[in-house]
Amino acid sequence: MQDDFEEWMKALENILESITEQNLELTNRSGSHGHLTEDATCSLHNLIVSTSKDDRFCGIADQLEEIIRDCEAGPSSASLLATLLGKEHIQEVLCAADDISSSRYFPILPEIPFEVDDDEGLAVKIVKIIRQDEPLGATIKSDENGKVTIARVISGSVVDRTGCIMEGDQVLEVNGVRVAGLEPREILGLLDRNNKGSVTFKLIPGDKRKHSHSTASSIHLRALFDYDGKMDSQSPCPEAALSFNKGDILELLVCNDRQWWQARNLGNGSLATGDDDKKHGLKKVGLVPSESMLVERMTPGVNRSGTLPRISRSRGNESDSDMRYESVVRLRPSDETIRPIVLIGASGVGRNELRRRLTLAFPDKFSTTIPHTSRQPRPHEQHGVDYYFVPKIEMENMIHRGEMLEFGEFKGNYYGTAVSAVRKATQVGIPLLTPHPLALKALRTKEFMPIIIFIQSPDKETFAKTRAALRSRWSRATSQVSNSASTVVGGPRGFTELEIEQIIVASDQLERQIAHLFDARLVNSSLETSFAALTRLIHKFESHPSWVPLNWATRDLD
Numbered sequence: 215m216q217d218d219f220e221e222w223m224k225a226l227e228n229i230l231e232s233i234t235e236q237n238l239e240l241t242n243r244s245g246s247h248g249h250l251t252e253d254a255t256c257s258l259h260n261l262i263v264s265t266s267k268d269d270r271f272c273g274i275a276d277q278l279e280e281i282i283r284d285c286e287a288g289p290s291s292a293s294l295l296a297t298l299l300g301k302e303h304i305q306e307v308l309c310a311a312d313d314i315s316s317s318r319y320f321p322i323l324p325e326i327p328f329e330v331d332d333d334e335g336l337a338v339k340i341v342k343i344i345r346q347d348e349p350l351g352a353t354i355k356s357d358e359n360g361k362v363t364i365a366r367v368i369s370g371s372v373v374d375r376t377g378c379i380m381e382g383d384q385v386l387e388v389n390g391v392r393v394a395g396l397e398p399r400e401i402l403g404l405l406d407r408n409n410k411g412s413v414t415f416k417l418i419p420g421d422k423r424k425h426s427h428s429t430a431s432s433i434h435l436r437a438l439f440d441y442d443g444k445m446d447s448q449s450p451c452p453e454a455a456l457s458f459n460k461g462d463i464l465e466l467l468v469c470n471d472r473q474w475w476q477a478r479n480l481g482n483g484s485l486a487t488g489d490d491d492k493k494h495g496l497k498k499v500g501l502v503p504s505e506s507m508l509v510e511r512m513t514p515g516v517n518r519s520g521t522l523p524r525i526s527r528s529r530g531n532e533s534d535s536d537m538r539y540e541s542v543v544r545l546r547p548s549d550e551t552i553r554p555i556v557l558i559g560a561s562g563v564g565r566n567e568l569r570r571r572l573t574l575a576f577p578d579k580f581s582t583t584i585p586h587t588s589r590q591p592r593p594h595e596q597h598g599v600d601y602y603f604v605p606k607i608e609m610e611n612m613i614h615r616g617e618m619l620e621f622g623e624f625k626g627n628y629y630g631t632a633v634s635a636v637r638k639a640t641q642v643g644i645p646l647l648t649p650h651p652l653a654l655k656a657l658r659t660k661e662f663m664p665i666i667i668f669i670q671s672p673d674k675e676t677f678a679k680t681r682a683a684l685r686s687r688w689s690r691a692t693s694q695v696s697n698s699a700s701t702v703v704g705g706p707r708g709f710t711e712l713e714i715e716q717i718i719v720a721s722d723q724l725e726r727q728i729a730h731l732f733d734a735r736l737v738n739s740s741l742e743t744s745f746a747a748l749t750r751l752i753h754k755f756e757s758h759p760s761w762v763p764l765n766w767a768t769r770d771l772d
């Protein structure tokens with residue numbers, strides 16, 4: 215602004231000089247004193263002097279126009295002054311001065327100026343970033359000659375949003391400090407000092423074609439392991455790493471890098487959309503290890519550089535532990551596809567109670583599987599209603615052929631649920647199953663496409679309180695019916711403190727091992743709340759698209 219003011223003053227002084235010269239010339243030629251011109255000159259002079267003391271320029275052009283009008287009305291010397299002031303370039307100077315004083319700057323410049331570095335004759339760009347309390351979202355690398363370049367730009371990050379810093383750009387300066395030859399951590403130090411403030415980069419643009427992003431926004435993965443990016447010693451920029459948990463859905467944004475992909479975390483479970491994050495303004499975008507990088511890390515002898523990130527193997531399901539990510543797609547619910555509901559959880563957590571209540575509430579909607587047994591039928595039992603009664607040898611063959619979802623032996627007889635029983639239940643309604651976690655492997659197939667809901671234990675206090683409450687409600691109701699104050703036998707199970715602790719430990723363990731298989735989760739605290747939440751959850755799966763393994767969905771893609 216100061217520069218503009220000085221230029222403006224210089225321009226006016228030039229005008230004044232021209233007027234004085236013209237005035238002198240006229241006076242000499244005609245002998246006239248031309249006092250009107252002198253008046254105009256005097257007015258102009260006063261104006262300049264007054265505006266030099268006051269940096270509000272507003273209205274100078276207007277005032278001069280008035281002087282011009284006065285002069286035009288006067289003798290010839292005055293009209294000469296008017297001609298002079300009316301010249302196009304002088305008018306433009308006046309208008310420019312007015313524009314500057316009213317902050318009307320034209321033309322509107324592009325946000326980030328591109329300038330020529332006079333010193334080195336190199337085309338450089340200077341990018342100034344104002345950031346809040348968030349990482350810039352770019353990584354740098356330096357070569358053996360100390361040349362520092364932008365290695366990656368995280369999609370959606372502050373740097374990405376400027377649109378002015380690209381992968382491959384050479385970094386010359388950060389906040390006016392030359393970075394060539396500096397260690398990356400020294401460069402980071404330059405940024406840290408300006409945390410929450412502005413950061414200015416001086417860059418030589420890289421080859422855009424070479425570093426164009428390969429966008430992959432239609433690729434989605436389910437994480438089959440936990441990853442804490444901040445703890446990953448091999449991450450090129452832990453600050454820009456994206457952490458995730460087993461079962462989180464990742465949207466791949468950039469995957470042209472062999473080792474590090476950029477992804478957005480949409481949330482946990484098969485109903486994840488990422489919308490919650492948008493609502494809360496959270497940004498969950500960052501670097502994740504690529505599939506090939508994970509394979510390298512897990513291959514003995516390849517990982518020479520040491521510490522692995524916190525990648526937990528799924529001990530419960532070894533074949534899954536080899537797959538780091540599972541490709542998923544969104545499947546729209548359809549009337550033709552019946553997806554069994556599988557309630558999975560630690561024994562005693564309440565899966566069967568919830569199943570019982572659901573079947574009571576919606577008897578026409580859900581179906582259950584009929585178990586197989588090798589024992590003899592009792593007089594009142596019917597084949598295909600109470601059990602499928604099969605000879606022991608046949609049941610052993612079924613077990614060997616892997617046709618049983620789960621089975622056990624009791625008093626020399628086999629009991630269990632066959633895969634074929636789930637098929638049959640599907641013909642009657644939506645199978646509602648509460649199998650052992652080991653049965654998930656046989657169930658989680660393209661044929662059944664189950665919806666697996668983890669019934670999670672609440673904390674110890676809530677567990678004890680809710681179970682005791684149900685039991686005492688049942689006791690009261692029963693004693694009223696039987697009109698007896700004697701001790702009530704049966705009803706909801708009572709739990710010792712130790713049993714509760716064991717259920718919580720088993721629940722946590724199960725979650726750690728197979729959380730990547732859960733489509734959704736539900737904490738079974740009060741029975742009424744849990745039942746209502748489960749009903750809503752099932753309805754959501756029936757009415758919203760959900761993520762399923764890629765190979766399940768050959769049609770109906772969202």
Ligand SMILES: Nc1ncnc2c1ncn2[C@@H]1O[C@H](COP(=O)(O)OP(=O)(O)OP(=O)(O)O)[C@@H](O)[C@H]1O
Nearest residue numbers: 561562563564565566567680681684706707740741
């Ligand atoms: N939310 C709850 N509040 C109170 N009591 C509950 C709740 N859920 C279940 N219960 C009671 O806890 C006991 C155990 O529940 P349930 O039999 O459903 O467990 P489970 O997970 O099926 O385990 P298991 O396979 O060992 O039976 C039952 O008596 C049930 O009524």
